[in-house]
Amino acid sequence: MIRPPSPRIKTDHDYVLVLSDWTNSDPVEIMRTLKRGFDWNALRKGQLQSLAGAIEKGGVTDWLYRNVSMSLPGSDISDIYYDAFLANGKPADMLAANPGETVRVRIVNASASSYYYIQFAGTEGKMRIVAADGQDVEPVEADRFLIAIGETYDIVVEVPDPGSYELRATAQDGSGHSSLFIGEGDQVLAPDVPYPEIYKRIDFSKLPSPYVPGSKMKGDPYRTQDGRPLRPYSRLRSPVSTRLPSTKAVTEYRLVLQGDMERYVWTINGKILNESDEIRIRRGENVRFVLINKSMMHHPMHLHGHFFRMVNEHGDYSPLKHTVDVAPFSKQVIEFAANETKDWFFHCHVLYHLHAGMAKVVHYEGSSLSPSMVGIREQLYEDPWWVWSDVGLLNNMSSGSLVAGNTWHIFRADWEWDWINDQEYDISVTYNRYFNRLFQVFTGVNSTNDDGPTLVEGIFGLRALLPFNLDSSVWISTDGRFRASGGRSINVTDRFFIFGEAEYDSVVDEEWTVGGGFTVNKCVSLLVQQHSEYGSGAGLMVRL
Known part of the structure; x- marks a missing residue:
């Protein structure tokens, strides 16, 4: 830290506070889980959006709006579940100071992916922001503000009376906090930040x-009405011209x-x-x-x-x-x-x-x-490749997918297999070119012996995300066979989900599947389903 010989703001104490987030999980495995699109982190935080959650929070209308009319994903404040939030490497740090003394706290957000709300328990919660990213600003009072990853803010607080006053950094998603206690004596806690309304519709x-x-136009208001302020950008003013x-x-x-x-x-x-x-x-x-x-x-x-x-x-x-x-x-x-x-x-x-x-x-x-x-x-x-598989093992059939992909290029195998009765199967192996969340094109091979002799054909098609968040695909084969399918799943609770899929094939006719599942842990879900051709079944979905 470089200190000027004559600081603009003189205080009794000068203290550096480094904020960080901590996970016990392997970061590479976290990234693989994110790449496969599995909401395990949201589930662990209790923030996986569901129909039951929307009913409980009075947000059914907004939930339906997002899932039906807009085909938007659920709002996600933070991608990762963290086991701890730390202040200078500890859940809580301490700084001795006497009543009436002032402290300059140089806050550094060194987290991997967490924003924080900063607030102080003393002097009616008032803090003075005196610098941002190491550059002086005209002092401005704040009682709560948001600090982004990589940002730094210097604040000045005063110890009002005997006691140990909490300077709290609350994760933006409400999943935890860390603290610096300033002063000596009984602890005085900062107020809680209102929990985020994850079902609330975003009015763009x-x-x-x-x-x-x-x-x-005046922009970027400092405080929102729900007690969850934005970053204090509109209030930051340089003491000298930066033109x-x-x-x-x-x-x-x-x-x-x-x-x-x-x-x-x-x-x-x-x-x-x-x-x-x-x-x-x-x-x-x-x-x-x-x-x-x-x-x-x-x-x-x-x-x-x-x-x-x-x-x-x-x-x-x-x-x-x-x-x-x-x-x-x-x-x-x-x-x-x-x-x-x-x-x-x-x-x-x-x-x-x-x-x-x-x-x-x-x-x-x-x-x-x-x-x-x-x-x-x-x-x-480098654009790394990621590999994962979802394997459904039921008493009447197996279905699933094996995927290997980087950002733009995806190789995948999808299958259905009646492994109990007559050994019917349908397997597609494809190369997919990703363009955006709404559209991919693919080419590959389909092999099936469903309702007749074995067919092996080249296929060309596209995948698209349709309204109602419906995952769809269509392809045509080298022999003119046409297939169209669509399906989706809905989280009824954070662990219980229902799903359905329908498929039309110009040669092997149509089929459908409906069912439900329960997420046991990151790797296993329990499944029950009804398949139009293979009948009723129960078993496991294993995520590898």
């Missing part, structure tokens, strides 16, 4: 809009942040991190990024090697930062002077989003890569 027309240059040189050209880049929760793909302008898609800038110019979030999650975007102006209604006195939160379905504008050389990383600071591809390299034209970096640079652009 009423979302706060950050300030846009040239607009008279960029007006004599230099401004180059603007429009960067759209998007994602697919089902396959866990996170992109900028529809692309994951790759060598051919750098942001190329020139030394000496002014650069403006217009960040547009078209996803249902927050994205803390961090630029290495630079401080940028986070443009707000304070104009020339917009604050300097290195990380900016882009809230769901919102826009944020940042500007900086291009005064460096070579390459700098720009990425989402949710580390699982970063690993899934939400990043770009900012390249200064005319610069060359350092020789020590040439040999390892290609590792930056």
Whole structure:
């Protein structure tokens, strides 16, 4: 930590508070679970959305709206279940201080994927924000605010009376918190943050809009009505002008942040991190990024090697930062002077989003890569492959899938097999090209002996997500056979689900399946189902 010789704000104590999240699970296995689209983390947090949960919370109308009319995934504040939240490596840290003394707390959010609400139990909950991302701002009072991953805030608090006053960092999804107790004596706890309303419909027309240059509109209100404030961006003002040189050209880049929760793909302008898609800038110019979030999650975007102006209604006195939160379905504008050389990383600071591809390299034209970096640079652009399988083992049949894929390319095998009676089967092996959460195309081979002699044919088709969140596929074979299918599952409770699927085939006729299941743990669900051809069955779904 670098301290100026004459700090603007003098306090009795200066303390660094590093916030982090902790999981006992293997991060690679967490990523594989996210990639397969299984909501195990939400279930463990008690936030898996279901019909029963919507009824209990009075959110049936919004649940139906999202699932039927909009085909939207359930809102997800945080992707990961964490076993603990830590303050300086502990669930609770302590700082001795006397009544009347002031403390500057330098809060650093070093978490992998957790935002926090910051609040203090003393002095009627008042805190003074005096710096953001290490840069001074005009002091402003706050009683609760949101800190994004990668951000830092310096706050000043006062110990009012004898006692140990809690500075609490509550995870945005309400799943836990960590604490710093300031002072000595009986503990005085900070108030609880209201639990998130996960079934509440998002009204896109009423979302706060950050300030846009040239607009008279005030944006990004600090406090929301449900006691869950946003980040305090509209209140941050630099004590000195941060205006960029007006004599230099401004180059603007429009960067759209998007994602697919089902396959866990996170992109900028529809692309994951790759060598051919750098942001190329020139030394000496002014650069403006217009960040547009078209996803249902927050994205803390961090630029290495630079401080940028986070443009707000304070104009020339917009604050300097290195990380900016882009809230769901919102826009944020940042500007900086291009005064460096070579390459700098720009990425989402949710580390699982970063690993899934939400990043770009900012390249200064005319610069060359350092020789020590040439040999390892290609590792930056690796798109890893993930493998998983869902195997249904019932007393009357087996069905399931085996999948191996990276971001854009997927190989899969899907099967149904009457392993008890007449050994009928239907197997498709395909290569799938992923475009977005709504659309894939595929080609491959289908083999079946259902209702007749064995057929082996090439197939060409597409998969699409339709209204009602209906997963559908259609294909045509090299011999002109046509097949169309559709199905979906619904979570009745957090562990009990129902499902149905219907299929039409121009040669082997139609079939259907209805059933229900109960999730026992991450790897096993109990199943019962009725199949139009194979009859009733019960057994297990095993996730490998």
